[in-house]
Amino acid sequence: MRILHLTPGTGNFHCGSCLRDHALIKALRARGHDALMAPLYLPLVTDREFGAKELPVQIGGISLYLQQKFTWFHKLPRFVHRWLNSPQKLLMAAKRMGMTSPRSLGEMTLGSLLGAEGRQWGEWRKLIEWIRGEGRFDAVSLSNSLLMGLAPTIQKELGIPVVCSLQGEDSFLDTLPDPYREQCWEAMRQNARSVRRFVAPSQFYADVMRARLDAAPEQMQVIHNGIEATSFTTAAPDPNWPTIGYFARMIHGKGLTTLVDAFILLVKRNRVPRLKLLVGGAKTPVDEKYIAGLQEKLRQAGCAERVEWRPNVDFKDKVHFFRDLTVFSVPATYGEAFGLYVIEAIASGVPVVQPRHGAFPELIEATGGGILCEPDSVESLADALESLLLDSERCDQLVKTGMSRVRSEFTSVRMAEKFETLLRDMLQDGAAGS
Numbered sequence: 001m002r003i004l005h006l007t008p009g010t011g012n013f014h015c016g017s018c019l020r021d022h023a024l025i026k027a028l029r030a031r032g033h034d035a036l037m038a039p040l041y042l043p044l045v046t047d048r049e050f051g052a053k054e055l056p057v058q059i060g061g062i063s064l065y066l067q068q069k070f071t072w073f074h075k076l077p078r079f080v081h082r083w084l085n086s087p088q089k090l091l092m093a094a095k096r097m098g099m100t101s102p103r104s105l106g107e108m109t110l111g112s113l114l115g116a117e118g119r120q121w122g123e124w125r126k127l128i129e130w131i132r133g134e135g136r137f138d139a140v141s142l143s144n145s146l147l148m149g150l151a152p153t154i155q156k157e158l159g160i161p162v163v164c165s166l167q168g169e170d171s172f173l174d175t176l177p178d179p180y181r182e183q184c185w186e187a188m189r190q191n192a193r194s195v196r197r198f199v200a201p202s203q204f205y206a207d208v209m210r211a212r213l214d215a216a217p218e219q220m221q222v223i224h225n226g227i228e229a230t231s232f233t234t235a236a237p238d239p240n241w242p243t244i245g246y247f248a249r250m251i252h253g254k255g256l257t258t259l260v261d262a263f264i265l266l267v268k269r270n271r272v273p274r275l276k277l278l279v280g281g282a283k284t285p286v287d288e289k290y291i292a293g294l295q296e297k298l299r300q301a302g303c304a305e306r307v308e309w310r311p312n313v314d315f316k317d318k319v320h321f322f323r324d325l326t327v328f329s330v331p332a333t334y335g336e337a338f339g340l341y342v343i344e345a346i347a348s349g350v351p352v353v354q355p356r357h358g359a360f361p362e363l364i365e366a367t368g369g370g371i372l373c374e375p376d377s378v379e380s381l382a383d384a385l386e387s388l389l390l391d392s393e394r395c396d397q398l399v400k401t402g403m404s405r406v407r408s409e410f411t412s413v414r415m416a417e418k419f420e421t422l423l424r425d426m427l428q429d430g431a432a433g434s
Contacts, residue, residue, distance in 0.1 A: 001423060002034040004131065006058075006150070007143035009042040017167045019340060020201075020225045021143050027226070027416030036134075040127075040147070059127050067123040068111045075122070106180025109173070113187035115149035128153055131160075139423050145169050145198075145209070148191035161196040161426060166209050168337035171253070189214050197426050199419070201225045201338035202359035208335070221422055224366070225338050226415030227347060229407040232319055234349040235399075237326045241274050242389050245325035245350065247318070247341050248332075249282040250291055250311065255331030255355070255376075260294050262331075262382040264301045269382075272389045276306050280321045281341075283311035322348035327388045327395070329353040331373070331381055339363065343410045346370065346402035351395050353384045367410070369402020 007021045021037065028035040041061035111118040118124075131140070131154070140154050142164040151162045173184050192198075192213040198220045200206035210220045237243055244263060248254040256279070263277045283291065291309070298304040310321060322328075328345040335358030342363050345352050352370030354360035364370050371388070374380035388395050408414075 001138040001420075001427075002136065003028065003036070003139050003141055003423070004134070004137045005035060005037045005141040005143065006040055006127075006147055007037060008147075009039040017143060019227075020167070021165075023225075023227060023412035024415055024419060027412040028419065030413075031416055031420060033420070058130060059123055063123050064112070064120050065108065067120045068108055071119050071122065103177060103180075106176045106184070109146065109176060110180050110184050110187065112146065113149045113184055113191065115152055115187075115191065118149065124150065128157065132158060138427060139163055141165070142195075143167070145188060145192075145213070146172075148188060148195060151191050151194040155194045155196075162194060163197045163199060163423065163426065164195045165199045165201075166205055166337065167201065168205070170208060170212060171334050185212065188212075192219070195219065197221060197422055199223050199422065202362050204335065204359045204362055205337040208337075223415060223418045223422065224410055225340055225343065226410050226412040227340065227343055227406075229343075229347040229411050231315075232344060232347040233323055234403070235323050235325055237324055241276055242272055242326045243276040243278050243324055244385060244389075245278045245280070245322065245328045245345070246330055247280045247321060247328070247344070248330045249284075250279065250287050252290060253333050254281075255329075255333055256294065258331045258333070258376060258378055258381060259329055260298065260307075261378040262385060263307070264298070264303055265378060265382045266386060267301070267303050267306065269386070271386060275389070276308070277303075278308050278310065278321065278324060280310040280313055280318070318344075319348070322350055325350045327351055327353060327385055328370075329381065329385060331355050331375075332358065333376055334358070336360065342370070343367070343406055347406045347410070349399045349403055351388055351398040351402065353381065353388065355381075367402045367405045369398055369406065371398075 005021060005025055007018065009018070025035045025037045036055060038055045038058045040059050041064070111120040115121065115124070127150070131137070137160050140160050140162050142148065142150070142162060144167045145164055146169055148164060151164070154160050154162050173181060176184060192215050196219070198209065198215060200209060200220060200222050201224060203222050206220045206222050209215070210217065246256060246259055250256055260277070263275070266272060266275055295304065298307055310317070313321060322345060325345070328350045329352060330339065330341050332339070332355065338359050339354070342352055342354060342360070346367050346369035353373055354364060354370060355375040356372040357375045361372060364372055371384055373384040
């Protein structure tokens with residue numbers, strides 16, 4: 001099959017969605033499909049080499065922003081657009097992430113979701129024409145539902161069925177100010193009618209988004225995210241320095257504050273001598289003030305020297321990061337759609353502790369690689385972490401079970417197999433109905 005996958009780039013940091021998309025397209029290509037991955041907004045950032053068929057950014061974030069402000073912008077000479085969409089300009093824009101006001105963010109999001117009715121369509125129309133000029137695709141895959149403003153035109157004008165992945169968009173949309181929040185959700189519900197299949201990474205999130213998008217049951221399918229599990233080596237932490245690990249974007253929403261507070265509590269209890277905390281993952285300029293506040297809290301508690309920070313590491317360093325851990329936790333404050341970091345930790349032989357909400361109970365049950373604690377509870381998280389740190393036999397059993405299940409059921413190969421089956425079924429249903 002010939003598949004076009006449209007995915008937003010971040011420009012300067014790794015995100016779980018990008019890593020999942022990268023793994024999916026790479027595995028589809030290995031299965032013999034002609035799968036193209038086209039970046040939007042900003043250049044892609046993955047933690048590994050992508051390989052052949054990388055494409056330049058098709059629609060740049062700067063151009064879309066200016067199109068939203070000035071509806072005539074798309075009529076400017078091509079050299080202006082080429083200049084603004086150059087990798088250097090886009091990377092400069094990526095460094096200014098977070099400087100957009102909530103209102104501008106709401107306007108940009110709604111403008112994209114309105115599709116042909118929005119102010120950005122002069123630019124998005126160029127993407128439609130580019131797709132038309134690339135020859136016939138069997139399917140267009142959208143990385144997330146915030147791109148659904150494209151779906152009606154792709155379906156109606158190009159006659160290509162659209163499949164859309166769901167990757168935690170509700171947590172972003174619900175933070176938009178009024179009136180944009182409800183306007184965006186209404187546009188999402190309208191656009192959902194033009195999507196042939198939705199791919200949810202967990203049953204939890206499938207249920208959430210089916211209700212919020214008013215989607216039909218047959219539109220929704222669960223395909224767990226997968227990784228190249230064998231690329232992760234088995235953890236070998238120093239028994240003299242038990243270490244708790246965190247690997248996600250360094251923000252409050254991922255539960256980093258809760259984990260830091262739990263770590264301080266554990267140090268004060270002193271039941272686990274020489275305890276350390278290792279914090280890794282994406283860090284942007286916007287996050288620096290927040291991280292500095294946590295570092296000051298740790299300093300005042302006398303724990304700063306026990307904590308190591310490793311921001312924005314590459315894949316090789318990420319593998320080494322997990323090798324140093326005794327236990328792992330990213331106690332997100334909201335209902336995560338999946339949590340790729342959980343699978344990466346378990347694949348590395350590290351038992352996890354996650355809050356009892358979102359997709360985490362589902363992942364813990366499916367992998368058998370960890371335990372649950374109460375959400376947003378510093379004491380419950382500390383108790384759960386401590387129980388594993390003091391029970392090596394239980395940890396060994398979680399590691400044995402978790403690694404076995406992740407390396408058989410949560411691989412990029414399995415994800416691609418299921419995605420391929422979804423596409424074939426979708427195309428067969430479409431042929432039967434025509």
